[in-house]
Amino acid sequence: MTSETHTEARRRRMSVLARCNSNRLHELWDKLRLEPAHKTLRGPESGLIMLRGRIGGTGEPFNIGEATVTRASVKLEDGTVGHAIALGRDGAKARISALIDALCQTMEAAVLIDAELIAPISQELDCDDEKRRQQTAATRVDFFTMVRGED
């Protein structure tokens, strides 16, 4: 795996973990029975990040307001470090996400976790998105023109 695709895979996993429902994550994580020995380097700790937008949607950045985030960093026995950060105040989710990030730096574990945990959650999230998109699409206005008079 090149470092570029490695980073992309890591980002994609983090994106799925950040958005996933806490109960669902616990359920799939417990099923994997991995729970590796580790040290906590940081957190889980909650704090704020300032959310930024752009003037006019595309211009200079500006601050919109803050959001709560929770982050955690862990170190496995072999020295691999994992990080996690997600919106909200769910410490347990941050800890599991950091463990997953650390484990997935080994090819073998990554394949297992991607298949058993990331893929199903990702699919469910995509499914929700698609349902919302279709619900929105149903509210699309189809204009029609009334022909009046005779030519």
Next chain:
Amino acid sequence: MYVAVKGGEAAIDNAHRLLADRRRGDRSVPTLGLDQIAEQFALSVDRVMSEGSLYDRRLAALAIKQARGDLIEAIFLVRAYRTTLPRFGHSEPVDTGAMQVERRISACFKDLPGGQLLGPTFDYTHRLLDDELDGDPAVEPGALRDGAAEPATQIADILGGEGLIEEDPLAPGEPGDINQTPMEFPLSRAMRLQSLSRGDEGFLLALGYSTQRGYARSHPFVGEIRIGEVEVEVFVPELGFAVPVGRVQLTECQMVNQFKGSAKTPPQFTRGYGLVFGQSERKAMAMSLCDRALRAEELGEDIVAPPQDQEFVISHCDNVQATGFVEHLKLPHYVDFQAELGLVRTMRAEYEATRNEDVEIREAAE
């Protein structure tokens, strides 16, 4: 002068106990769960997040419950809570163009790419009270419509080609933060937008309304309103790349305004911008009207009305500051009042004395 006065502890304790009692209300009515507030009072939650300047649905729901539904009190609670948390940094600027759109309309173009998507709107309802909601009627899920996803083009991209609408080219920059620097006027547009985004909806609505009625006329059109979720990314130094941390729901309004041009700029449409947490198009629209009015100086327009005066607008749009200063008047001012009472008595005595003198002089003259 401030003089320490003691007493009232028991009264205060009992007042708070009574507040808790009244908040709970009739015990035979089930207590409200935070999920119920977050799900069924979603737009109140959005307002509290927006004006509390903190995106966290559950905290906003808790604040609404604790404040007995008083939204400004809830906003105050959220603002206070914010100060207890450390700041980890800032996000990358969100890309509203890539929004997962739940509603998107334009009043300028009927057939814009992506279409007019009404979404869950109050528009076109008849505003008749629905007796059925007194109970718990079964509710159908939203209808579905198949078909390929079509990206919703942003308004500037439609007219931008002709150069008829002002563009906001991608720019770097470190925006000032009104939370971390004292406010000094004139403020940059970035700092004004931060302040407006958490400003009081009612205040901004009234000011925006006044611009339509002729105070700082700006001929607005809704170029586009979009509501939906955007991805948030935070750069994590330990990793060396930006990490997606989840999504937030935003409402964006692009107001398009006629502009006759100036010495430097040809006639074109200019834009006012609104971007707020949650689903709140009234607030986003009002914000964009105020943003455009506040650009008067930049665009070489005469400053003739309050909405164009940034010190007036920005200093008064924060409802936590406003409520703090207005409501502090009810706190004990016994000593101040005694001092003023003494002063008014003296002035009154002087007034009476002069009047008596005048009468005596007039009588003497007669």
